[in-house]
Amino acid sequence: MAELKTKVPKDEALYQEEPRAGEKCEACIHFIPEQSACEIVAGQISPDGWSRYFEPA
Ligand code: SF4
DSSP, rough: OOOOOBBBBBTTTOOSSSSSSTGGGGGBBTGGGGGGGGBBOSOOOOTTOOOOEEEEE
């Protein structure tokens, strides 16, 4: 699956490599675990990461 060019850069998404207040990508509806990717944020995404677009799955 090709990565959309419209994804949000990590800095703009306030992406960080650590969970925040118990929230993390692994528990987010936008996480794509088989690709270590996110539907919204561009680049390699950690299951333990977090961004401002977090939504509980
Ligand atoms: S939206 Fe944010 S918290 Fe959710 S998977 Fe993507 S980077 Fe992680």
